[in-house]
Amino acid sequence: MPPRDRKDKNDESQPTLQEIIDRLGRRAECDILVGEALPDRNFDNHTIIVSDRDTYYSVHRDHILEAEPVGPARFRFFIRPRSAIWRASRTNPDGSQYLLAMEMFEPPKMLLLPGDPDAGTAQDQQKLSAGRTIEGAAKVFSGACTGGDVYPNNCAHFLSNAFIQAGFAGLGSSHSCINARCSTSARRPIRAREMRCWFEAMAITTGGAVQRNTGFWAVFQLDESAYWGGHAVIIDSDNWKYYGTGWYSAWDQHSFQW
Numbered sequence: 001m002p003p004r005d006r007k008d009k010n011d012e013s014q015p016t017l018q019e020i021i022d023r024l025g026r027r028a029e030c031d032i033l034v035g036e037a038l039p040d041r042n043f044d045n046h047t048i049i050v051s052d053r054d055t056y057y058s059v060h061r062d063h064i065l066e067a068e069p070v071g072p073a074r075f076r077f078f079i080r081p082r083s084a085i086w087r088a089s090r091t092n093p094d095g096s097q098y099l100l101a102m103e104m105f106e107p108p109k110m111l112l113l114p115g116d117p118d119a120g121t122a123q124d125q126q127k128l129s130a131g132r133t134i135e136g137a138a139k140v141f142s143g144a145c146t147g148g149d150v151y152p153n154n155c156a157h158f159l160s161n162a163f164i165q166a167g168f169a170g171l172g173s174s175h176s177c178i179n180a181r182c183s184t185s186a187r188r189p190i191r192a193r194e195m196r197c198w199f200e201a202m203a204i205t206t207g208g209a210v211q212r213n214t215g216f217w218a219v220f221q222l223d224e225s226a227y228w229g230g231h232a233v234i235i236d237s238d239n240w241k242y243y244g245t246g247w248y249s250a251w252d253q254h255s256f257q258w
């Protein structure tokens with residue numbers, strides 16, 4: 001009877017207990033990728049591992065320690081720890097223009113500078129007149145969506161909620177400017193650039209940086225190098241208060257009044 005931890009000379013395919021334990025120990029430290037493999041034609045000696053329809057990886061083939069079949073053409077690849085793994089992902093996995101979906105990216109931190117308006121408070125809002133006006137939207141701005149949902153960036157989402165609550169029903173139903181809405185039943189527009197388009201459609205007066213004591217304005221602020229999506233906000237220039245999720249005075253200012 002041969003010892004159990006030795007290979008049976010008659011069965012070379014049978015690993016020893018020690019070999020199995022060593023292999024599982026190596027695996028425990030590995031990075032794991034699952035997918036179908038083919039040679040990488042860009043990187044010498046690399047293998048491309050296609051995980052799904054949106055993602056593939058490129059790994060040096062010497063860094064793939066083991067591959068275990070998990071389907072007809074799919075393998076679980078055990079990659080040496082700390083190997084450089086390149087990843088390529090589709091930018092529009094659902095077929096929509098994901099790059100335009102700035103509501104999914106946090107805006108830069110706001111830094112109020114001397115001379116900037118302050119955030120309007122509930123007390124300030126009490127003094128405003130209700131109505132289907134920019135002032136009326138400022139009055140009901142609540143930093144929330146009626147649908148209760150939130151995105152990493154809510155500047156357009158919460159502002160459009162206020163405009164619709166103030167009575168701008170056209171913004172709530174279909175509008176040529178608005179392509180993206182939140183997924184709750186509130187269906188609020190969520191993109192600042194699309195709010196700019198709507199501001200432009202509504203505007204009787206347009207301008208640049210808002211001057212004091214010129215009434216209420218809908219404002220679109222933009223510095224593409226800082227944040228491609230821009231920022232939508234309301235200002236009460238008489239009281240120098242803004243209503244929205246922030247104020248970016250260092251960006252280009254586009255103001256709209258009606």
Ligand SMILES: [Zn+2]
Pocket residue numbers: 145146147148149150157182183184186187188
């Ligand atoms: Zn919403």
